[in-house]
Amino acid sequence: MASQEKIVMKPIGFVKTAAVGDEVKDKTRTSQIVIRSELTEALDGITGFSHIFVLFWLSQISSRQRKTLKVHPRGRKDMPLLGVFATRTNLRPNPIGLTLVELVKAEGNLLTVRGLDAFDGTPVLDVKPFDLWDIGKNARMPYWWLKLHEDERSVT
Numbered sequence: 001m002a003s004q005e006k007i008v009m010k011p012i013g014f015v016k017t018a019a020v021g022d023e024v025k026d027k028t029r030t031s032q033i034v035i036r037s038e039l040t041e042a043l044d045g046i047t048g049f050s051h052i053f054v055l056f057w058l059s060q061i062s063s064r065q066r067k068t069l070k071v072h073p074r075g076r077k078d079m080p081l082l083g084v085f086a087t088r089t090n091l092r093p094n095p096i097g098l099t100l101v102e103l104v105k106a107e108g109n110l111l112t113v114r115g116l117d118a119f120d121g122t123p124v125l126d127v128k129p130f131d132l133w134d135i136g137k138n139a140r141m142p143y144w145w146l147k148l149h150e151d152e153r154s155v156t
Contacts (some may be wrong), residue, residue, distance in 0.1 A: 011123035012039055013109070015056065015116065027115040033124050035109040047106050052131035054116055057123040058095035065091050079144050097122075100130060 017024070017031035033054065035043060046052065068091040073079040084092050101113040111127070118124075 006026055009125055011125060012036055013124045015107055015118045015120060015122040017120045024117045030104060030112055030114050033111040033113060033115045037109050040109040043063055043106055049103055049129040051100055052103050053128045054099050054124060056097045056118050058090045058097050059124055061090055066093055066095060073148055074146060090139040101129045
């Protein structure tokens, strides 16, 4: 495949949630993922997992925003100006979201999850079960990342 070739994807489903605005960041909130009915069989066995990764298209990011290459993490000017690939910003050339969520239940083509930070109607690209391989041994993070999380804990 040529590096400039387009990739075309068809969403496997969409997000259904009552959360609006910053409410989507509430990790205790439940929402649903409605999987296309013809893909229901692909969910067989998923209830054996307590957590799944959800990959979704950040459909509210404009083409102008997708040209952003550097940001201050979480918009904080006291943090270094970094390339978007070094941050978790939603402003990306390919605005793909990735969230680890708790799988509350699965019924037919409907997944109920806790902790999904996506808006109502967001296209879902894929779901994958959490695996112990996903834990990074000897993982490290830069000082600013640790400071962000320390600051968040002190607020709550």
